[in-house]
Amino acid sequence: MIAIVDYKCGNLFSLSRSLSFIGAEAVVTGDAELIRKCDKIILPGVGAFEAAAGKLKESGLDGVVCAEAARGKPLLGICLGMQLLCRVSYEFGTHKGLDLIPGEIVDIGGLIPPGRGLKIPHMGWNRLSFPAGREKSALFKYTPEGSYVYFVHSFAAASCGEAVIATTEYGAELTAAIAGGNVYGVQFHPEKSGTVGLGILRAFCEL
Amino acid sequence: MITKRIIPCLDVKDGMVVKGVNFKKLRDIASPVELACHYNDSGADELVFYDVAASVAGRKIFTDILSETASRVFIPLTVGGGINSPDDFERVLKCGADKVSVNTGAIKNPGLIAEAARIFGSQCVVLSVDVKLEGGRYYIFTAAGHVNTGLDALDYLKRGIDLGAGELVINSIDADGVKNGFDLPLLEKVCEFSTVPVIASGGAGSVRHFVDLLTGLPKVDAALAASVFHFGEISIGALKSELRANGVEVRL
Numbered sequence: 001m002i003a004i005v006d007y008k009c010g011n012l013f014s015l016s017r018s019l020s021f022i023g024a025e026a027v028v029t030g031d032a033e034l035i036r037k038c039d040k041i042i043l044p045g046v047g048a049f050e051a052a053a054g055k056l057k058e059s060g061l062d063g064v065v066c067a068e069a070a071r072g073k074p075l076l077g078i079c080l081g082m083q084l085l086c087r088v089s090y091e092f093g094t095h096k097g098l099d100l101i102p103g104e105i106v107d108i109g110g111l112i113p114p115g116r117g118l119k120i121p122h123m124g125w126n127r128l129s130f131p132a133g134r135e136k137s138a139l140f141k142y143t144p145e146g147s148y149v150y151f152v153h154s155f156a157a158a159s160c161g162e163a164v165i166a167t168t169e170y171g172a173e174l175t176a177a178i179a180g181g182n183v184y185g186v187q188f189h190p191e192k193s194g195t196v197g198l199g200i201l202r203a204f205c206e207l
Numbered sequence: 208m209i210t211k212r213i214i215p216c217l218d219v220k221d222g223m224v225v226k227g228v229n230f231k232k233l234r235d236i237a238s239p240v241e242l243a244c245h246y247n248d249s250g251a252d253e254l255v256f257y258d259v260a261a262s263v264a265g266r267k268i269f270t271d272i273l274s275e276t277a278s279r280v281f282i283p284l285t286v287g288g289g290i291n292s293p294d295d296f297e298r299v300l301k302c303g304a305d306k307v308s309v310n311t312g313a314i315k316n317p318g319l320i321a322e323a324a325r326i327f328g329s330q331c332v333v334l335s336v337d338v339k340l341e342g343g344r345y346y347i348f349t350a351a352g353h354v355n356t357g358l359d360a361l362d363y364l365k366r367g368i369d370l371g372a373g374e375l376v377i378n379s380i381d382a383d384g385v386k387n388g389f390d391l392p393l394l395e396k397v398c399e400f401s402t403v404p405v406i407a408s409g410g411a412g413s414v415r416h417f418v419d420l421l422t423g424l425p426k427v428d429a430a431l432a433a434s435v436f437h438f439g440e441i442s443i444g445a446l447k448s449e450l451r452a453n454g455v456e457v458r459l
Contacts, residue, residue: 121373121427124210124428192282193282
């Protein structure tokens with residue numbers, strides 16, 4: 001059973017339906033005990049970092065998520081959920097993340113070259129590249145290099161070092177996915193990325 | 208790099224897909240859920256569901272269809288029609304919509320754009336307009352293209368972006384249903400100032416029209432059409448292959 005952490009931040013309809021679609025058992029829950037009983041955890045999230053981090057803390061589930069991840073349980077952060085896994089975010093201030101994966105969340109505007117007319121948010125379908133010379137992450141075992149996935153974000157993870165497991169090109173190389181041990185994060189929306197996205201969710205379910 | 212998006216639009220009334228020709232005569236086409244699955248399989252990048260029902264019962268049928276679609280199709284869904292309040296946003300987002308398109312609701316109350324952007328985020332708020340050229344100026348029209356609001360379209364769109372609209376759908380009444388191609392002069396004007404994605408709508412009749420749009424106006428982000436897809440006149444796969452052959456980046 002997969003726990004989709006419900007901390008009142010975003011719409012979990014598509015995520016839970018996409019997991020049912022691939023035959024995975026998932027439950028949308030904010031109950032700490034139930035999350036502890038599940039064998040995998042997904043941390044979703046949309047909107048602003050500060051508000052989401054605040055809600056997660058308020059719900060008391062931040063500690064549960066970190067403790068379960070420390071026990072080795074596979075954890076997947078999606079979109080803002082991925083950003084929350086990092087150490088710090090500079091989205092309108094300085095805000096602490098869960099610090100499960102190295103990295104800091106910065107404005108895309110500061111990463112891409114000006115004057116090219118690139119719109120922010122980075123919204124739409126873009127291609128995944130996997131770091132050369134390293135083994136592909138298990139999360140992408142069904143995902144060929146160059147597959148398209150759906151992004152919507154104005155901030156991105158930087159300084160993730162070796163934790164980067166996929167990137168995408170948008171004027172600059174942006175972090176598309178990160179991992180550290182049993183903790184994974186994807187900036188894009190696998191639940192909105194068609195069959196490619198379903199393949200990524202399937203790979204997570206099979207970890 | 209990010210791809211150009213091809214977006215079929217499904218007008219839904221009483222549980223069926225309809226498409227008006229020049230907005231006037233509505234005809235039934237098919238089950239919206241089946242059609243959505245078909246478009247997903249053939250490579251559509253996103254779908255727009257437009258609720259053209261006027262009744263409370265119609266709204267319920269619509270959200271049921273939306274939920275069913277969002278349980279089988281895992282690409283972005285935009286929903287429009289009858290969106291007048293943040294509660295209306297909530298109603299369709301809960302059923303699997305990712306973005307919500309406002310048209311008349313924003314004309315009646317421009318504050319809706321700002322309020323929805325604050326609650327749900329700009330990425331969720333699509334400002335959709337019906338535009339017609341009259342006496343050398345572009346105006347915003349309502350009531351299926353019958354009523355000129357007197358609002359200057361370009362000023363209105365600029366204000367919409369400032370209020371927090373995250374995307375614009377520009378539907379040309381002059382081009383809609385005539386199948387003579389997209390309204391490039393209008394779209395070019397909008398692209399000159401838009402800092403958010405621009406979706407072209409109205410006028411698609413052939414693959415060439417899409418190629419002309421996306422090669423001629425590289426700042427246009429997406430093309431939306433209905434009848435050419437519904438009637439099978441253009442297959443999305445063949446369209447995207449042709450776009451790629453013409454140097455337009457698409458998801459294949």
